[in-house]
Amino acid sequence: METDMQKLMGGSEEDDEEEMDMDVKEEDDEDEENGEKHMGTQVMVGPDGLMTVTGNNNQFNQQQQIQEQVGTPGGGGAGARKSRPLEEKERTKLRERHRRAITARILAGLRRHGNYNLRVRADINDVIAALAREAGWVVLPDGTTFPSRTQGSRPVGGTSAGITSSSSHLVSPQTPPASVRGVSSGYRASVEYNSCRMKGVFMPTPSPYDLSSSARSQTSGMVGDGGEQTESHPLIGGSMEIVNDKQIVDLPSKLPERDFAGTPYVPVYVMLPLGVINMKCDLVDPDGLLKQLRLLKSINVDGVMVDCWWGIVEAHAPQEYNWNGYRKLFQMVRELKFKLQVVMSFHECGGNVGDDVCIPLPHWVAEIGRSNPDIFFTDREGRRNPECLSWGIDKERVLRGRTALEVYFDYMRSFRVEFDEFFVDGIISMVEIGLGPCGELRYPSCPVKHGWRYPGIGEFQCYDQYMLKSLSKAAEMRGHAFWARGPDNAGSYNSLPHETGFFCDGGDYDGYYGRFFLKWYSQILVDHGDRVLSLAKLAFEGMCISAKLPGIHWWYKTASHASELTAGFYNPCNRDGYASIATMLKKHGAALNFTCAELHFVDQHEDSQEAMADPQGLIWQVLNAAWDVCLPVASENALPCHERMGYSKILETAKPMDDLDGRHLSSFTYLRLCPLLMETRNFMEFERFVKRMHGEAVVDHQV
Numbered sequence: 090m091e092t093d094m095q096k097l098m099g100g101s102e103e104d105d106e107e108e109m110d111m112d113v114k115e116e117d118d119e120d121e122e123n124g125e126k127h128m129g130t131q132v133m134v135g136p137d138g139l140m141t142v143t144g145n146n147n148q149f150n151q152q153q154q155i156q157e158q159v160g161t162p163g164g165g166g167a168g169a170r171k172s173r174p175l176e177e178k179e180r181t182k183l184r185e186r187h188r189r190a191i192t193a194r195i196l197a198g199l200r201r202h203g204n205y206n207l208r209v210r211a212d213i214n215d216v217i218a219a220l221a222r223e224a225g226w227v228v229l230p231d232g233t234t235f236p237s238r239t240q241g242s243r244p245v246g247g248t249s250a251g252i253t254s255s256s257s258h259l260v261s262p263q264t265p266p267a268s269v270r271g272v273s274s275g276y277r278a279s280v281e282y283n284s285c286r287m288k289g290v291f292m293p294t295p296s297p298y299d300l301s302s303s304a305r306s307q308t309s310g311m312v313g314d315g316g317e318q319t320e321s322h323p324l325i326g327g328s329m330e331i332v333n334d335k336q337i338v339d340l341p342s343k344l345p346e347r348d349f350a351g352t353p354y355v356p357v358y359v360m361l362p363l364g365v366i367n368m369k370c371d372l373v374d375p376d377g378l379l380k381q382l383r384l385l386k387s388i389n390v391d392g393v394m395v396d397c398w399w400g401i402v403e404a405h406a407p408q409e410y411n412w413n414g415y416r417k418l419f420q421m422v423r424e425l426k427f428k429l430q431v432v433m434s435f436h437e438c439g440g441n442v443g444d445d446v447c448i449p450l451p452h453w454v455a456e457i458g459r460s461n462p463d464i465f466f467t468d469r470e471g472r473r474n475p476e477c478l479s480w481g482i483d484k485e486r487v488l489r490g491r492t493a494l495e496v497y498f499d500y501m502r503s504f505r506v507e508f509d510e511f512f513v514d515g516i517i518s519m520v521e522i523g524l525g526p527c528g529e530l531r532y533p534s535c536p537v538k539h540g541w542r543y544p545g546i547g548e549f550q551c552y553d554q555y556m557l558k559s560l561s562k563a564a565e566m567r568g569h570a571f572w573a574r575g576p577d578n579a580g581s582y583n584s585l586p587h588e589t590g591f592f593c594d595g596g597d598y599d600g601y602y603g604r605f606f607l608k609w610y611s612q613i614l615v616d617h618g619d620r621v622l623s624l625a626k627l628a629f630e631g632m633c634i635s636a637k638l639p640g641i642h643w644w645y646k647t648a649s650h651a652s653e654l655t656a657g658f659y660n661p662c663n664r665d666g667y668a669s670i671a672t673m674l675k676k677h678g679a680a681l682n683f684t685c686a687e688l689h690f691v692d693q694h695e696d697s698q699e700a701m702a703d704p705q706g707l708i709w710q711v712l713n714a715a716w717d718v719c720l721p722v723a724s725e726n727a728l729p730c731h732e733r734m735g736y737s738k739i740l741e742t743a744k745p746m747d748d749l750d751g752r753h754l755s756s757f758t759y760l761r762l763c764p765l766l767m768e769t770r771n772f773m774e775f776e777r778f779v780k781r782m783h784g785e786a787v788v789d790h791q792v
Contacts, residue, residue: 196216350785399435407489433501435523463482524637545584551610579592
């Protein structure tokens with residue numbers, strides 16, 4: 090069993106030590122063969138007064154002759170001089186072996202407990218570089234290290250003068266404005282950091298758009314004294330100069346884009362407006378909608394996605410469903426030969442980012458909540474969140490004689506019966522199952538209505554009587570009844586990790602109680618998804634279903650991943666919190682819909698570095714967790730996107746260039762249809778994006 094585990098984990102600490110010892114022996118052999126090659130040619134004066142020039146190859150023989158001629162009587166001095174270098178060499182070997190053995194143990198510990206992707210024969214420089222990148226610094230291949238642009242000055246700043254990586258020499262700008270310059274390989278910093286964070290995780294080669302905004306806008310060069318050597322750079326289409334052993338890249342003014350012609354076809358859907366169906370379940374402005382849908386059809390968009398709101402369809406009484414407006418909408422979609430993705434939305438709309446309408450939960454549910462507020466998620470202060478039902482009542486008959494699971498199942502079965510013809514004809518291609526706030530599988534840990542603001546860590550939502558009952562049962566089974574409580578040092582909605590005793594480095598989150606609580610808290614999330622998806626699979630038998638996961642990327646670079654923990658994802662730096670979710674989805678044949686496909690919006694937040702945010706690292710962790718179990722992955726943008734750079738980020742995520750298995754997104758949903766998207770400039774850019782997602786060649790147009 091132990092041997093098998095070593096094979097799976099890629100070797101043990103003993104293996105690392107053996108390889109390190111082998112390295113030492115190889116170096117020792119080289120030293121013995123080379124003799125004293127490292128010493129230069131010397132001029133020595135012999136007893137006869139003549140000057141003798143000794144080279145590297147015969148130096149030892151000359152030295153021996155001199156020692157024999159000038160040594161003390163009896164030859165004792167010569168023997169002592171011979172023995173000292175040998176003893177010193179043996180001591181050096183022992184010190185080197187000891188140092189490498191310690192390095193091997195450090196590397197093994199970082200791989201095993203810290204998820205560092207360090208090579209087997211890594212040295213202490215690799216360790217220091219990995220730790221520096223985790224702290225948010227940039228480490229260049231030659232070892233030059235400097236803070237990122239939000240932490241301090243860096244060689245590729247947007248100033249009028251450049252700074253070399255090894256000196257403070259300032260030069261007036263002399264380069265023409267037709268190009269911009271940056272340090273070679275600097276744009277790979279974020280990817281290099283993430284490759285060190287996750288062991289065995291695929292990280293794609295970044296596009297030139299991963300350059301920092303300061304590097305893109307810079308118009309002055311980094312130069313040094315001395316001659317220059319220029320060569321073309323095949324990756325970024327510019328030239329690279331060698332100035333005093335420093336690599337400087339001359340980038341073209343218009344960064345080249347990756348050509349997606351011939352790449353796999355990824356269907357593109359457009360999410361319809363939140364208020365396309367009103368509270369009376371009537372279709373709003375059908376003529377205007379039809380005009381917009383025809384425009385989408387003209388650029389070969391594959392289909393549309395729409396929320397089927399529980400608060401509209403079953404608004405007034407249990408099991409009284411009104412699907413009238415949705416039937417008219419679906420007919421329009423069918424006539425245009427669109428595909429249709431529908432969302433079973435068991436949450437309220439309003440109060441979150443991007444919400445422009447208010448759609449509460451059904452009236453009869455709100456009435457129950459007034460008399461029994463524990464049906465809603467509750468924070469430590471007792472504040473209720475009516476955004477969705479607490480998972481604690483999944484099996485409690487508190488909804489007019491039905492459990493929450495039965496309510497969800499009856500709703501889904503009604504939809505399946507009502508629109509049977511659309512399933513039979515293949516118009517409906519996927520059904521997404523709402524599993525929590527915003528339809529996402531997560532706790533409502535960051536409610537704006539309770540004062541949360543980015544980048545607050547949020548709060549645990551487990552203080553309704555039903556969740557506390559479950560926690561108490563779990564604590565008793567563990568044999569520690571006094572653990573039947575939530576953390577009392579986890580801060581508030583807008584706290585930062587280091588301000589709390591629970592989430593700070595070395596905090597209680599990694600103690601005995603913390604691990605117990607977080608395991609229970611995250612397991613409640615997985616169990617809820619498991620139960621609801623099992624019913625969805627029954628209601629939509631033979632149909633593709635999916636579940637949505639959020640991209641909670643702030644504080645991802647910290648040890649605790651505090652904002653993910655409060656949302657229910659037990660994903661600290663030494664544990665993969667998404668593998669169990671991917672396995673659960675695979676069990677039901679459900680696809681994963683992951684938000685946060687575009688990365689550009691993080692650059693727009695000046696405090697993103699202060700929040701230790703890493704959306705790219707999170708994306709690739711989740712994608713690899715899904716792909717490891719052969720799970721289809723769909724995605725959507727989290728915030729509005731209308732410019733080319735944002736679309737390019739999405740494309741790089743949708744179709745990773747260097748993935749040998751050719752993995753890519755199964756579909757992408759654009760959020761959302763609105764007047765701004767239909768403006769000429771934005772619509773032309775969107776058309777270009779759709780073509781590239783489809784793998785078609787594009788011709789640039791003036792916009």
